[in-house]
Amino acid sequence: MAKFFPIGQIMGFVFSLILTVIAMLVYFTDMSFTTGMIILLVTAFIQAGLQFMVFMHAGETEDKWAIYSNIIYGIGLIVLTILGTLLILIWDM
C-alpha cells in the first residue's frame, strides 16, 4: 500500500493545506487590507507553483524549458492585463 503514497506528493499535499490555512487567517483574524492582500498573493502563487512542480511534473522532461516559458509567458501576459486594467479603471492613474 505504502508504495501508492509517495512521500513527495504527501508533503506537497500537507504543504498546500498549510498554505490554505495561512490564507484563511485573513478572514479569521483582524488585519489591514494591505497585509491581507500580501499574504493572499504570496500563498496563492506558492500554491500554484507547488501544483505545477509537484503534481503536474512540469520539470521532469526534456522539454521542461518549453513548458516553463509557455506558463511564464501566460502568467506574464495576464499579470500585465490585470495590472493594466486596475491601473486605468480602478486606481484611476
Add this chain to the structure above:
Amino acid sequence: MGKVNNNVPLEYSTEENSLKIFGFWTFLGAEIMLFGTLFASYFTLVDRTGNGPTAAEIFEITPVLAETFILLTSSFTIGLAIHAMRLGSKKATLTFMGITLLLGAAFLGVEIYEFVHYAHVGAGITVSAFTSILLTTLGTHGLHVTFGLFWGIFLMIQIAKRGLTSVTAGKAFVFSLYWHFLDVVWIFIFSFIYLKGMM
C-alpha cells in the same frame, strides 16, 4: 505510433505522446488568459453593485472552505492516480481516479448549493455588474469541473477496457494536468474573490 522509449514513464513513451502533453500545456497557457481576463473584469466590477448585494453580504465561509478542501484533496488524489499509473497498477489508478471524480462531484454539489443560495438572497446573474461577473467567473470554473467529470468517467471506462497502454496513459496524464489546473484556478478564486471579498 512512433518509436517506443522505455526509459521514461509510459505516458511519455512515444514522440506523439510527448507532443500531445506539450500541446496540452500550451492549451493551459490559453486557459490562464481566459481566467485571467475574467479576474481583470471581476476586479473592475466588484464594487459596481447597484441596488444589489455586495460581496461581503452574500459570501458564506463554510461552503467556500468545503469547496476548497474538497478540490485540494481531489488534486492530491489525481496525482496519486498518475503515480499508481507509473507503477503499472491499473486497479490503483482507477481507484484514485474514481475518488477524484467523486470529490469533483461533491465540489459541484456544494457549488450548486451556493448558486441556489445566491439566487435566494437576491444575487441572480442579472442583478448587478458585480453579480454578473461573479457568477460568470464561478460558472466558467464550474463548467470546466463538470466537463472534467464526464471526461474522467469516459477515460476510466477506456482504461478499464483497454488497460494501461501508451495511449491511455497519455490521456490520463493530460487529464491530470487539466484537473490540477482547475485546482490552481480555484486557489485564485478562493483567495481573490472569496477571502478578499470577506476580509
